[in-house]
Amino acid sequence: MRSSSMVFPNEEGGEGAAPKTLGNYLSTVVAFLRRVNGEHDLRRVVHGIKVGIALVLASIVAFITPKYKIFETDAVWAVMTVVVMFEFYAGATLSKGLNRAAGTLSGGMLGCMSAVLAKLIDSKVGQDIGVGTAVFIFGATATYVRSIPCIKRKYDYGGMIFILSFSLVAVSGAQFESSKDILKTATERLGTVMIGFAATIFTSLFIFPIWAGDELHVSIASKFEHLACSMEGLLDTYFDAVADKESKGDGSCKSCRPVLNSKAKDESLANFAKWEPWHRRFGLFYPWDKYLKVGELLRELAATIVSLDVCVQSSRQPAGDLRQSIKEPCELVASSLARTLRELGESLMNMRRCQSDALVLQKLRSSWLVLRLYMSPTKLENACKSGEDLAISTFVFLLTEMLEKLERLANEVEELGELAKFKINDM
Known part of the structure; x- marks a missing residue:
């Protein structure tokens, strides 16, 4: 059986003797990226691929949630965590990840506590006032702490996530009828965030890390x-x-x-x-x-x-x-x-x-x-x-x-x- 192959014109307009292979196309793409992006183009390509892998890993949670009833709340928080956490350098990703984990955990726990304590008040108006007061106190205090130079340099992102998590959990928790629902919802959201955190850290640190x-x-x-x-x-x-x-x-x-x-x-x-973390030539501290x-x-x-x-x-x-x-x-x-x-x-x-x-x-x-x-x-x-x-x-x-x-x-x-x-x- 006679095989056919595509014939490409050479630089002078004639027909080339050999067809282009996949390697030739990849070389052309790499050369184009090098002209467009400069000397760090390959690392940028790797970074883009890694972000795609992390998004797929986090999206699996959203795909299997309806089938296996793992989370009743929306699992899109895992995907959002990957988007906001993933940075070019492994250290930057780890910094944002740990800040986000600490801010989410502490803000979520205090938000739940504020919402649960507000439920102890008999009147609805009193509950709203209690939650609003807590949001004001913790939000203002955290914002002031973020402005301290030594905190702002390393933990500014964690402070922002703390304010966001606390406010969301406290305000949304006040709308639930029982404290049990508040704790269940907060736990599920924290679980989806941790899944996105794990997918991001694994991809950043173990797949061609950029230190x-x-x-x-x-x-x-x-x-x-x-x-x-x-x-x-x-x-x-x-x-x-x-x-x-x-x-x-x-x-x-x-x-x-x-x-x-x-x-x-x-x-x-x-x-x-x-x-x-410790890698190759560079240790801790x-x-x-x-x-x-x-x-x-x-x-x-x-x-x-x-x-x-x-x-x-x-x-x-x-x-x-x-x-x-x-x-x-x-x-x-x-x-x-x-x-x-x-x-x-x-x-x-x-x-x-x-x-x-x-x-x-x-x-x-x-x-x-x-x-x-x-x-x-x-x-x-x-x-x-x-x-x-x-x-x-x-x-x-x-x-x-x-x-x-x-x-x-x-x-x-x-x-x-x-x-x-x-x-x-x-x-």
Whole structure:
């Protein structure tokens, strides 16, 4: 029997020799997603698939409820829980899940208690007033507690769910005739919420989990290389042998600007990472706050590099021949800065402590002394014309600031290695 296959035109409009397979189509789809979504497209696709799986697992409850009479109330609360809980990072999902579980449980119990106690009042008006008073007191108190900074940073979502659960259970419970109905309805709703919670946590943590801790670690470690490249590019631009005032910044510090704007993302990732369980390289009570301290020092260093870039592009910079007079010590310092940044970044990325830390700091201090020597009035007077000494002094001063900041950064990385128990290199 003769088999038939589809023939696809090639790039020139003719017929291709081989048909496209399923793998070709998948490659095309992945390439399209990469163009549309950027470098994290595959993780986004995985995240979407995981949400779909969790929704199916939660929906099973709604499908089997009418047949087996598991819950008399609407089981759609399980699906709603998945929708509002599932986040991109496993730590974020776990944070929202535990907050939601605590808020639902505590709010539901207090709501039931308020509704049951209100039933002890003989008049209907008195019952409504009692429930309304309870809703006011607990709602106002919980809202105030949510505004406390330490609570808002980690437990704001739980506070919101507490207010919602308490109000819904208390108000709806007041409409039932007996306390038994109130407890039964609250228990069933809590059960459906817990099913959605379980489906979400299982899918997020056990099916290709995306860890916030891993991303924070890689993000902080990669910033060292970005700053090193920016530093080298700036020095090449500054000492480029071109005509007077023609050397302009070529955007070599572009990689510094994402570092400057990374504070909010780093804090968010660190907060999510604190909720994550033990996984691979990162255990419980890992020093994520130390990562934030390292990130803060990296942003300070990036700000100094941006200031150095502004100095390089200034029209008040001296002529090229005068810049050459300080080229040797400045290139020595820049080389030391870039090499130290790369060593620190590699040690952090590989989670290993360098035994040459003392030697690195000694080289940094030696470079600092060399620059201090060139910043002396005698050297500047011999090297510069009138009005040009200030421009060169500013440039050299910023380099010395970078040396001091890098020394502090090296100490912080060393402390992080001690707290996180990084392995020591055998080299």
